[in-house]
Amino acid sequence: MLGILGGMGPMATVDFMRKLVEATPAGRDQDHPGALVLQASDIPDRTRAILDGGPDPLPAMLAGLRRLEAAGATRIAIPCNTAHHWHGALQARTALPILHIVDAVAGKLLDRGYRGGPIGVLATTGTLQAGIYTGRLARHGFTCVAPVDQAAVMRAIRLVKAGGVAEAGATLRDQARGLIAAGCRQVVLACTEIPLALPASDEAFGVALLDATQALAEACVAGTPARLAA
C-alpha cells in the first residue's frame, strides 16, 4: 500500500491525492489501489531549515514515516519538492522504497521527447539552494534555470499556503513567461503549492508547463503492481 507523507502543505497533499485518483483507471471504488495519507502538518518549514538554520524537519518527517510504516505502508511518496532535500536521510532509515519526485519529473521530460537543454524551475528558494533538481536533472543532460525574481516566487508560494491563490497565480505566470523567454522549452512547477495557483493546464502556456505533483502521481500509479496494471 502506498504511504503518502503529506501535509507540506495540506492543500498540496489534497491536490496530489486528486491527481493520484484521476491517474488511476477505475470504474468503481474497488478498482483503486489503497493508499494511506498522513497530513503531517507539524513538520517544520523546509525552506527555513535549508536557508536560515530553522528547526530541522527530519525528526518530524521520520515520525510521520514511522506512522505510515506502522499502518502497513509498503512504499512512500512525498508530495513536497523541498522535503526531498531529506530524501536520502529518510531512505537510509527505512526499508520501504521512497519515490523521488525529481526522477518522476525527469521521466516525464524524457517521455515528452526532451533530451537535455535548459529547463525552468519554479520552486522554493530552499529547493533551488539545496540543488534538489540540479543534480538529478543533470544526469539526463538538462540544465536548471532559476526565475529572474526568485524572491517573488517564494512570496507567491507562501501566499498560496495562506489562501491567496489569485495574486500568487499572477506572479507565477510572470516568472514562468520570463523562463520561456530565456529559452526554456519546459518550466517545471517544482513546488506542490504552485499548481494550486498556476495549473499546468493554463492555456497561455500550451504544453510548456510540467507539473511535478502530476508527475509524481503518475509515477505512483505506474509503479502499482495491481490488477489494474493489465
Next chain:
Amino acid sequence: MLGILGGMGPMATVDFMRKLVEATPAGRDQDHPGALVLQASDIPDRTRAILDGGPDPLPAMLAGLRRLEAAGATRIAIPCNTAHHWHGALQARTALPILHIVDAVAGKLLDRGYRGGPIGVLATTGTLQAGIYTGRLARHGFTCVAPVDQAAVMRAIRLVKAGGVAEAGATLRDQARGLIAAGCRQVVLACTEIPLALPASDEAFGVALLDATQALAEACVAGTPARLAA
C-alpha cells in the same frame, strides 16, 4: 489526530479532505491539525450489502480502523454516508470516538434555523433502506423525504464513481428540484459522491442544498482541541 476511514469512494475522500483543509483557519502549513487518511478502496459496496446480501463490508472497515489506530489516530471520521449503517458495530469495537455524519448534518440544520419539518435526502438506496438518516433526524423533529426517482439517483451515484460527473449532475439536479417542489426546505446531499456532481453552491438552489461532506468536515474542525480553537 483525526483518522479518516476513506476510499468510499476515493474521490469523495479527496473532496472531504479539501473541505477539511478549507474549513481550518490557517495561514501556514503548521496551523493545520494533523490527519491520517486511509483510502481503503477494498471495502465492499455498502449499498449492495444492505440491499442484496452482497459481501459484508464490516471486516474491511474494521481492518482499516485498526490501521488508523496503529498509526496513532485518536478519533475517526468516515466520509461515506452509507458506511454509517455500520457505525454502531465499528464504535462497539474501538475506544476511539467515531463522529456520526448524520449528527453533523442535524447540527447544521439547527444552525440554519430549522426546527423540524420535511427534509429531502439524496442518498444511496442503501442509506435510505437502512434508515441511516431517518432515526437520527427524527430526534430533532425532521422527517426524511426520498426523491421521486430513487433508481435514477442511485444510477447517478454509480456514474460519479465511474467519472460521469456531468450526466450525473443533471439527474441529481432534477431530483433535488422535485424534493423542493414537494415542500422540502432543505435537501441533504447525503452521499459523498453527490457534491462531486451537484455542489451545494449550485446557484440555482440558493441555500436549499446541505452538503453532508461539508457538515462532517466542519464538525471535525469544531471538535479539534487545537491551538486554533482560540
